[in-house]
Amino acid sequence: DAKTTQPNSMESNEEEPVHLPCNHSTISGTDYIHWYRQLPSQGPEYVIHGLTSNVNNRMASLAIAEDRKSSTLILHRATLRDAAVYYCILRDYYGGSQGNLIFGKGTKLSVKP
Amino acid sequence: DAGITQSPRYKITETGRQVTLMCHQTWSHSYMFWYRQDLGHGLRLIYYSAAADITDKGEVPDGYVVSRSKTENFPLTLESATRSQTSVYFCASSERQYNEKLFFGSGTQLSVL
Numbered sequence: 149d150a151k152t153t154q155p156n157s158m159e160s161n162e163e164e165p166v167h168l169p170c171n172h173s174t175i176s177g178t179d180y181i182h183w184y185r186q187l188p189s190q191g192p193e194y195v196i197h198g199l200t201s202n203v204n205n206r207m208a209s210l211a212i213a214e215d216r217k218s219s220t221l222i223l224h225r226a227t228l229r230d231a232a233v234y235y236c237i238l239r240d241y242y243g244g245s246q247g248n249l250i251f252g253k254g255t256k257l258s259v260k261p
Numbered sequence: 262d263a264g265i266t267q268s269p270r271y272k273i274t275e276t277g278r279q280v281t282l283m284c285h286q287t288w289s290h291s292y293m294f295w296y297r298q299d300l301g302h303g304l305r306l307i308y309y310s311a312a313a314d315i316t317d318k319g320e321v322p323d324g325y326v327v328s329r330s331k332t333e334n335f336p337l338t339l340e341s342a343t344r345s346q347t348s349v350y351f352c353a354s355s356e357r358q359y360n361e362k363l364f365f366g367s368g369t370q371l372s373v374l
Contacts, residue, residue, distance in 0.1 A: 191365030
């Protein structure tokens with residue numbers, strides 16, 4: 149399985165942008181990049197995903213490097229509610245066992261008021 | 262409110278007992294998944310199901326049994342619980358397997374004494 153590398157933890161101030169990095173140097177051409185987050189005592193929650201182009205939704209933006217070996221999740225204005233563990237996951241387009249989400253340890257984001 | 266629900270929320274059992282964790286989703290999603298989450302290991306896939314009567318093993322299937330007689334239900338059974346199965350269990354569903362976001366339940370916290 150393709151692997152991702154994320155910092156263990158990051159800190160941010162409330163109402164400031166946050167850039168969460170993810171390295172995936174062994175990504176294959178059919179791997180989508182997915183981001184999930186997990187708030188304390190809750191199940192993971194989908195944030196965003198993309199293949200090659202940058203993606204935006206109401207929660208966040210995903211910036212994907214041209215060589216696709218790294219990506220960055222951008223929270224434009226962090227709130228206290230954004231404090232969570234953020235997971236960067238590669239997911240094979242063709243499904244099968246490689247299409248399952250394989251979670252790493254993620255980045256624990258702390259947001260200071 | 263429609264969604265994915267897990268029961269019970271908390272469960273304490275003894276070694277050797279059979280335990281069944283329930284998962285119900287109201288979207289008629291084809292795919293359903295069971296994960297366990299332990300400190301130091303993140304989320305690990307136990308079993309998944311592509312449709313009613315179709316199930317397959319994930320990363321850590323030993324000691325678990327699943328069934329899917331109806332699309333909306335995906336129970337997970339520990340046939341003879343062991344202390345190593347103390348964990349938080351999450352159920353998830355998605356419409357398709359790949360390039361599709363997963364919706365997670367709130368989890369079941371299981372303690373095996």
